[in-house]
Amino acid sequence: MPGEPEASGDLSFHQLSAVSLQALSRGEGGASVVAEILAAERSRRLLLLRALDEGMSKGADASEAEGLSAGADSSEGGPPQAPGTAISHRDAWSLLERVQRQAPEVFEDVLMSPPTGRWVSLALHQTRGKFSDDAPLWVVLGHLSALAAAAAARAGLDFAIAVPVRRGLVQLPTLGCAVLPVREQWSVARIEARRGTLRITGEHGEVLVPRDAEAKANVPDWHPVRRVVLESGDRPKRLTLEELDPYRTFPRPSEPRLLSAAEAGTWEGMLADAWEILLRDEPESAEAMRYGLLAMVPASTRERFRPYSGTAGDAFGGVTASCPDDAAQLAATLVHEFQHTKLGGLIHLQPLVRFQPAQDPEELFYAPWRDDPRPLRGLLQGIYAFVGVTRFWRVHRYAADAGQVPSAHFEFALWRTQVWSTLNLVRGHERLTPLGRYVIEGLRERSAQWLADPVPDAELALAREAVADHRARWRAYHLRPPAAAVEDAVRAWQRGDAQAPAGLAAEPELVPDSEVPFLDSAAVLARYRLSEPDGAWRHLAAQDSGVAGGVEGASAADVLLACDDRAGARDALVAELSGKGASVAAWAGLGRALAGEGQADRAASRLLLRFPERARAVHEAVEAVTGRAPDPVRLAAWLGQGEATERQGLSGGSGPDRP
Known part of the structure; x- marks a missing residue:
């Protein structure tokens, strides 16, 4: 299996340093903290892949008997006939192992892509009957072959492999998406990489993609992954503007949503400006995001002053956001969502809330940033995120353009009050673990320092x-x-x-x-x-x-x-x-x-x-x-x-x- 450790009598476990834990408990943490969390997330993702591999291996013979190979009739749950194709998870694992040996940096990039984490989690849940996608299970599991093909193509390997086709789309995560003429909702395509060309063949047509990255954008029926560079110099911040991967969205996968040239230009400009604001006003957060913020998923524009944003715990490093009103709003959104990312990584190591038996009613609370009552776990996520938002506006109000200063004072005063009252609401709650109590006390200590900060009377x-x-x-x-x-x-x-x-x-x-x-x-x-x-x-x-x-x-x-x-x-x-x-x-x-x-x-x-x-x-x-x-x-x-x-x-x- 890719990334599997050598057999040993000793097992090592990830453990945050005392310095990192103290920083996280105060809602803070820079590049070194994120490096520790990322290492743990990498191991977690490999463990999830291993669990999925074991489940797929056990079910491989049964799957083939049920028609999950080439030539089965689609009405029986398998892919329609496609000449010379057969989706095989064993081929996918073998190809991923080749990539890991010959191009480890590409393997790591594909492994740690936020949609990859989302996919492996959903796939595991679906194999256990805990989640239902509209795609058949063989399409969901076949996404592993698409990951392997994308990694191998980026690594420059020659290979051939079968991959699923979703409504005419061949998804190659972190690389791009091909559009094939198809009649079926779900089908199979064959991908071959030879002598610098990627040939993607379906039952009714094919797409040829040169491996040269710049040429890909000019190929008919091919959409390359869009990447942006937010900072020049010797330490540029690169970010994927993710429009294509079906697992970029949550709680369910979705079709690609391609940006127009104007939309892409707006996003790239806003991200660049927001990044400059973060470098100036939130330098520690910016350094953390330099390593841990991996992908931005654009969402539809929302009502002014009501932006939408979200993260999924399994998609570490990915942020979904609507087009912002201005760069400062986007900077605050990035801080907000990256707080969720950091806390999610901490919770993957140790919970903040004790398990509640399913038969016990869920206790719900007032959350001043939501319309609906929230459970304790969700409330803690909100507290942690808005501690970061408060911290951002506290500094930004002294660096904003003159016309934006009153609004920045208002945001600081608003969220300072809401965070403080909610921290006091949950402090000492019986369901908090020792780590949960430690984090709440750390956040209270940090937030208490802001209560005496002056704010103009009107705001x-x-x-x-x-x-x-x-x-x-x-x-x-x-x-x-x-x-x-x-x-x-x-x-x-x-x-x-x-x-x-x-x-x-x-x-x-x-x-x-x-x-x-x-x-x-x-x-x-x-x-x-x-x-x-x-x-x-x-x-x-x-x-x-x-x-x-x-x-x-x-x-x-x-x-x-x-x-x-x-x-x-x-x-x-x-x-x-x-x-x-x-x-x-x-x-x-x-x-x-x-x-x-x-x-x-x-x-x-x-x-x-x-x-x-x-x-x-x-x-x-x-x-x-x-x-x-x-x-x-x-x-x-x-x-x-x-x-x-x-x-x-x-x-x-x-x-x-x-x-």
Whole structure:
């Protein structure tokens, strides 16, 4: 098997140095830390390949009997007939071993390509019945032959091998993709490399590809892998702009998405500019990424100020991202996703969270960067990623162009607050392993140093409003007070009691709402306000479509709040909540609109920003009983009375954020 160690009585294990572990526990770590993680990831990937090899070897005879060789009828699950072709994993392993001996650097590049890690993980899961791809199993397993062919072609070897064809596409990972005329969804092609030419032959045609890299781009029906160079000099940073490999995406493989010349130019320019920002503002992260950031997968453009990005734990070094608004946003995205990459590598060595039996219900938490409640493992990933984001904006706000400085101050203040509150939420949780507790304490120590950093008043106020708005919206959508307490409150309201019964202060129930719409609207509107104080967004933001210039999830009242028209927002929100079909998010908006008013309004504002779920539940119940919606401000003020409400908070213990 490629990369298999010599037989020995002793087994060695990967272990992070104390210095690297300390750096990772603080959300940091440069090139030396990534080198240790990469070594462990390489061994892990070889072990996964070995497990897959053993499974394929055991099933080889059975597969051939079921028709997984040339000439079988496709209706039986095997490839259609293709003259002279037979997919053989033994041929693939043999070819990979040749590459490893004769061109080890090429072998390592193919082995450590992010999509390779994703493929071997999915293939193993599919052989064990834990994952279902739309491609037949023989196509999934046959991808090994495609990897071997790509590696051998790059190494300049002469060879011949059969590979699967996916909807007319012959994928050669890290090399390119050929397009064949085919009639079947899944078929087989033969690849031969002789005297400087790669011949890819299918049942109905072939593609000839010269081995010269520059000539490949001019070959019909051939798409080479796109690579970019982000830095000149003697240490250039090279990165694959991955459009082709089916395993570049997650959770499922996908068809190639070719960039136009204009899109490719935009990406290359943005990446180069973002890299320069990282070299200046995040030099340690840049050095880590120099070795550990391997591929960027472009995704479709998203709404402004709402970029999409993601990583998969099995695809170490790969980042998926939508086209960014600007280079600073992309730099922050790269930091964010590389934090996930580092933490994923650490977790592959030792878990941060204890195993939870399948029969036990999953505990869910408030995550201030998400719309949905998150399990502990996911919450830790978010904390770790946004520690990096906070660190980036903390420095970048002093180096950004003058027009971007206010936005950078806002981002730092926003994420500093969100990270700190969430760290305190999970600190000491019983399911954290000793390593998990060590990491949380390291992140708290690092984050605590940022709490006293000055932020201009205007940006700090906007960040605080965005924090409060997101949290209040999340509670209004996902939490429900005890039903008996709501019934008592309705009766007390009808009797004219001076204040609501104390039972409403009991811990609410978490009832996840899968239809929650964009809880970050206040933050997005704040970004518009800071970047374009007098821009057209004031007139467009309340439209339904982000594509049309609107902000998804934002109402006209939200825009009024973003423009500091609290009186106008109050009137709009009261009218909405007094009618039919009011948005759940309107309760949070009303809480913001009432802030700073008279004593009764301040009590209502506190209630709506801390416990909007109470106002929503009682309001709906009163309307159901009486047929008439109560005045939302008067109801919120009534609910806000009493010492029990005043004493309730959002953090610590087993409070409402950790139901």
